[in-house]
Amino acid sequence: xxxxxxxxxxxxxxxxxxxxxxxxxxxxxxxxxxxxxxxxxxxxxxxxxxxxxxxxxxxxxxxxxxxxxxxxxxxxxxxxxxxxxxxxxxxxxxxxxxxxxxxxxxxxxxxxxxxxxxxxxxxxxxxxxxxxxxxxxxxx
Amino acid sequence: xxxxxxxxxxxxxxxxxxxxxxxxxxxxxxxxxxxxxxxxxxxxxxxxxxxxxxxxxxxxxxxxxxxxxxxxxxxxxxxxxxxxxxxxxxxxxxxxxxxxxxxxxxxxxxxxxxxxxxxxxxxxxxxxxxxxxxxxxxxx
Numbered sequence: 001x002x003x004x005x006x007x008x009x010x011x012x013x014x015x016x017x018x019x020x021x022x023x024x025x026x027x028x029x030x031x032x033x034x035x036x037x038x039x040x041x042x043x044x045x046x047x048x049x050x051x052x053x054x055x056x057x058x059x060x061x062x063x064x065x066x067x068x069x070x071x072x073x074x075x076x077x078x079x080x081x082x083x084x085x086x087x088x089x090x091x092x093x094x095x096x097x098x099x100x101x102x103x104x105x106x107x108x109x110x111x112x113x114x115x116x117x118x119x120x121x122x123x124x125x126x127x128x129x130x131x132x133x134x135x136x137x138x139x140x
Numbered sequence: 141x142x143x144x145x146x147x148x149x150x151x152x153x154x155x156x157x158x159x160x161x162x163x164x165x166x167x168x169x170x171x172x173x174x175x176x177x178x179x180x181x182x183x184x185x186x187x188x189x190x191x192x193x194x195x196x197x198x199x200x201x202x203x204x205x206x207x208x209x210x211x212x213x214x215x216x217x218x219x220x221x222x223x224x225x226x227x228x229x230x231x232x233x234x235x236x237x238x239x240x241x242x243x244x245x246x247x248x249x250x251x252x253x254x255x256x257x258x259x260x261x262x263x264x265x266x267x268x269x270x271x272x273x274x275x276x277x278x279x280x
Contacts, residue, residue, distance in 0.1 A: 086188040087188045088271070088272075096185055
């Protein structure tokens with residue numbers, strides 16, 4: 001069954017500023033040695049940051065703009081020795097809607113910018129949403 | 141700074157089929173008494189499910205199609221006694237890009253459908269992506 005051809009438009013709320021400039025340099029996960037980065041929130045959305053504090057754990061949702069959207073199966077972790085798996089069973093950036101989920105800590109808050117880490121997304125990655133990690137472990 | 145007016149179009153990969161029909165009936169979080177639901181994956185994306193198994197913990201990303209996109213501040217948990225907070229410091233469905241994150245367990249796999257739970261999203265909610273929960277606790 002098709003989802004009725006619903007089309008959804010996202011408007012980025014900000015962008016990642018990072019020392020990682022190329023996908024080839026990026027760790028696959030933040031916990032694999034990623035640096036801190038700046039999340040610059042666009043002026044239209046800056047009011048939405050109210051209440052975020054240094055030390056908060058947040059989930060940043062990004063648009064992995066270099067992901068290939070026509071890919072449905074991949075070798076996990078780009079390892080050709082691992083058998084092909086559906087993209088929904090992997091964290092590959094290649095998937096129909098290449099959204100990235102990044103669990104990070106807020107290191108610094110400066111007007112409409114957050115310094116966050118560890119963050120594996122590359123410089124220029126659009127940011128779609130920011131959510132607090134819930135204390136409830138079911139939702140971490 | 142604005143994110144250069146980037147516009148992103150999502151194509152839902154599936155839809156939630158639930159006994160919860162109205163937003164007013166839905167628990168705020170899955171852990172607050174939500175039922176199981178079916179996630180029907182569209183035929184174009186079904187190949188992406190390969191490798192998902194009963195018992196897997198997954199994160200389902202939905203489009204909260206009833207969210208108000210012009211809201212930047214809310215009273216947390218709709219409680220007027222709580223002071224206004226920026227939407228990025230809350231899990232409110234009202235936000236510029238109303239994506240929902242749902243951590244659920246796969247209960248059953250049947251062709252292009254997954255029975256998942258607990259799931260608080262209402263019937264008809266578009267599904268945007270499915271990702272495995274990583275064993276690494278940093279990224280759960």
